[in-house]
Amino acid sequence: MYRPKFIITNKINNELLEIERTRGFLDAAQLKGDWIKEMQSAALILEAHHSTHIEGTQLTLSEAQKILAGKPVKGVRPDDRQELLNYKDAMNFVSEYLDRKSEITEEMIRDIHRILVKDVRGGSLEPGRYRRIQNYVVNSLTGEIIYTPPPSEDVPALMNEFVDWLNEEKDISPILMAGVAQHRFVDIHPFLDGNGRTARVLCTLILYQNGYDFKRLFSLSEFYDKNRRQYYDSIQSVREMGMDTTVWLEYFVRGLKNQMLEVKNKGEVAIRKEVVIERAEMLNLNDRQRKILMYLLEEKRASVDEIGRMFDFVRRTIQRDLAKMVELGLIKEVAKSKTDPTKYYELL
Numbered sequence: 079m080y081r082p083k084f085i086i087t088n089k090i091n092n093e094l095l096e097i098e099r100t101r102g103f104l105d106a107a108q109l110k111g112d113w114i115k116e117m118q119s120a121a122l123i124l125e126a127h128h129s130t131h132i133e134g135t136q137l138t139l140s141e142a143q144k145i146l147a148g149k150p151v152k153g154v155r156p157d158d159r160q161e162l163l164n165y166k167d168a169m170n171f172v173s174e175y176l177d178r179k180s181e182i183t184e185e186m187i188r189d190i191h192r193i194l195v196k197d198v199r200g201g202s203l204e205p206g207r208y209r210r211i212q213n214y215v216v217n218s219l220t221g222e223i224i225y226t227p228p229p230s231e232d233v234p235a236l237m238n239e240f241v242d243w244l245n246e247e248k249d250i251s252p253i254l255m256a257g258v259a260q261h262r263f264v265d266i267h268p269f270l271d272g273n274g275r276t277a278r279v280l281c282t283l284i285l286y287q288n289g290y291d292f293k294r295l296f297s298l299s300e301f302y303d304k305n306r307r308q309y310y311d312s313i314q315s316v317r318e319m320g321m322d323t324t325v326w327l328e329y330f331v332r333g334l335k336n337q338m339l340e341v342k343n344k345g346e347v348a349i350r351k352e353v354v355i356e357r358a359e360m361l362n363l364n365d366r367q368r369k370i371l372m373y374l375l376e377e378k379r380a381s382v383d384e385i386g387r388m389f390d391f392v393r394r395t396i397q398r399d400l401a402k403m404v405e406l407g408l409i410k411e412v413a414k415s416k417t418d419p420t421k422y423y424e425l426l
Contacts, residue, residue, distance in 0.1 A: 082258045084323040093331035100338040104293055113348050118294045126165040129278050129299035143337055160198050168193040171281045172285045181245045190279050208233045209270045227267035236266045252288030255328035256281045295341045301333035329337040351375055360404050367399045379424035
């Protein structure tokens with residue numbers, strides 16, 4: 079039976095506490111449905127783009143956004159386009175399990191893999207079928223072989239043990255379970271290709287099923303892709319430390335915490351925006367003043383010149399609008415003196 083080895087360090091504990099605080103905020107926050115849908119769509123695009131980008135696709139985020147919106151994009155590799163669309167389909171497949179706590183089965187994992195590699199590389203990747211030959215883990219940035227997985231004949235037994243472990247009762251955080259599962263799957267590397275993507279989707283599924291869907295507003299792959307060297311090094315650390323996953327889990331929970339804090343910050347801005355809009359309506363601000371107010375909300379602070387460059391309003395008019403909003407108690411002026419050239423305005 080598979081038994082992971084790790085220590086719950088102070089780093090891990092602190093990150094888990096921060097994640098739980100953010101989870102509490104998202105559960106309690108009065109976020110509008112339209113905003114949540116918009117953010118879910120943006121998170122799905124980020125996850126699909128960055129997860130496939132880690133594996134070597136050459137699409138830009140802008141190209142990915144257009145492809146996933148069904149818009150034509152010229153000059154992209156067919157496999158890059160297909161892998162991106164497949165990843166979106168796999169994430170949608172996982173979302174169907176959001177309200178279920180059914181067991182994770184080998185067939186479910188095979189289904190995820192089938193979706194991810196459908197119509198990629200001429201169908202040569204044997205969708206949903208465990209590999210029958212030796213494969214290797216290659217750094218997509220350098221091309222170097224960084225890991226040789228177990229022999230193909232060992233894969234069925236290893237996957238059986240792995241799935242048994244996933245479904246047994248555990249006394250560890252589901253977050254740590256998801257992190258361990260992601261690494262263990264990559265370590266077994268059961269398919270010819272698409273193992274990294276399958277591992278990341280499986281990790282998401284485990285989080286979702288255990289109540290850590292965070293309204294589907296996050297993208298762990300964005301964190302991984304921003305520093306792929308650290309991602310690879312953290313995975314490799316497990317093998318270098320006698321299969322101890324502690325360093326990997328420290329990295330994993332830090333990534334999830336960072337993504338959660340981003341979501342929390344965006345949620346706080348959205349809530350504050352609603353409050354500001356309501357106050358603006360009550361005080362009968364004109365369109366120009368509302369634009370300035372929304373700009374200050376997004377930018378947190380701005381000078382008269384910055385507002386002028388943004389909206390091409392007359393300077394004297396901007397000064398008059400700002401003075402009016404200061405008088406109404408919507409914003410405040412921050413300056414060392416009346417003639418301070420660094421003077422700026424921010425929301426109260």
